[in-house]
Amino acid sequence: MARFRLSDTPFDTATLRAGLLDARVGGYASFEGWVRDHNAGRAVAGLRYEAYPELAECEGEAILTEAVARFDILDAACVHRTGDLSIGELAVWVGVVAAHRDAAFAACRWIIDEVKARVPIWKHERYADADSAWLHPDHPPAGNSHGGEPPLS
Amino acid sequence: MARFRLSDTPFDTATLRAGLLDARVGGYASFEGWVRDHNAGRAVAGLRYEAYPELAECEGEAILTEAVARFDILDAACVHRTGDLSIGELAVWVGVVAAHRDAAFAACRWIIDEVKARVPIWKHERYADADSAWLHPDHPPAGNSHGGEPPLS
Amino acid sequence: MTRLTLLYFASLRDAAGMATEDVDTDAADLAALYERARERHGFALPRERLRVAVDGAFAAWSDAPRAGSDVAFIPPVSGG
C-alpha cells in the first residue's frame, strides 16, 4: 500500500493512524499542518495547493521509503491535500510508529521537512486584501548548492 | 481548563486535538504512547499505571504551563491513563499547537520527556510468564544529582 | 512525638503491604522518617532514589515532620 498520497478532499487522521498501529508500537508521533489565518504578516483568506501528481506521489513515496530505512521505526505515512482549502483546514498529515519515541520524533520531523523541500506541490495564497501569490520559497533545489535568490512573492 | 489530566478510562484524541485548534494554528505535533507487547526483551501481557493523583495533576499542570512559557507555542495538553491497560491501548497523549512546526515539535518532545521524568505515575508490567514488576527507572530525581543506582527490576 | 500519615506507592506499597500508615514519630526530618520506614518494611530503594512530598507538594528531605500531614515517599516514576 502506498505510504504517501495526495487527497483532493478532506481526510480523516484517525483512520490513517489506525492503519499504522499494531502490538509492536510503543510510540506514535504525528505532525499536521493546518491553514492558518496569517502568513509572513499578511492576513490569509484561504489557499490552493497544486501538485504535479505523478511526480509528487513518486517523490513522496521515495521520502517515506527512505525514512523507514534511515530511522528505527516500524512504519510511516503521509497525506497531502490538493485543491482549495479554507482557514482551519488540514493541509498535511505525517504519522510515524516506532517501538521508542526517539526514532518516532526524529523520523516525523525529517519526513515533513523533506516533503516541504522536495515534493512538487505549490501553495497559492489568497489574501484578505484580494491579492494572491504563488509561494516559491528560497530553499535550494535538492542536489543543487546554488539557490541564493530572494523569495518570489 | 486543566491542560494536564489523568484518565482512568480510554479517551479520544480527536476530541482533545479539536480542543487545541483555532485559526492561528499552523502546526499540530502530537505524541502517543501505546502499550506494546515487549519491553526490555520480555513479552508483556498488560500493565497497570498507578498515580498519586493530587501530586501528578499538580506536577503535570506545572510542566504544561512551563512549556507554554518556554516555547513559541499557542497551547499544549496531555492526558495520561491510569488503571489496567491491555496491549494496544493508549497510555499517554501529548498535543501541541503552534504557528510553526519547529516550536511544536520541540515542545511536544520536551513535554513527554518531562512527564516521564517528573510526574508521579508508576508502571506495573505483567509478563507473559506470569511474573510482574514495578518499573522504577534509574533517572535521578529532579533537583538531585545523585541516583547512580542500578534499575530495580 | 509527631503524629502523621505515610503514603506508599508502587513497589513501596507492595513491600509495606499497605497504602497508608499512621505513625507517631520523633524523627528530626523527613530523611530520618524514611530511614525508619525503610528499616521497618525492608524497602530496597535507598532514599537517594526517592523524592518526598508533603500534603501533595514536593518537599525537602531536611524539612521537619509536621503533625497531621500526609507524607508521601515517591519512588522513581515510570509514566509515559
Next chain:
Amino acid sequence: MTRLTLLYFASLRDAAGMATEDVDTDAADLAALYERARERHGFALPRERLRVAVDGAFAAWSDAPRAGSDVAFIPPVSGG
C-alpha cells in the same frame, strides 16, 4: 527538430497562460529548452532555482530533449 510537450506549474503556468505547450525544438539540452521558454513567456525564475523532470521523473539539465516526452519545469515547491 524534436517535438515534445512542456508542462508548466504554479507561477510558471500563470506567466505562460497555459499548463502545457507542444514545441518543436533544436535545443541541445533541457537547460537551453528552459531558457527559450523563459524568453518566450518572460518567466521571472532563473533556471538555478528550478528542477526539471522528464516523463514524471527528475532529470538533469544537461540531458538532451527526447522526442515525444513530457518535460516539466519545477519551480521551488511550497507544500506542507
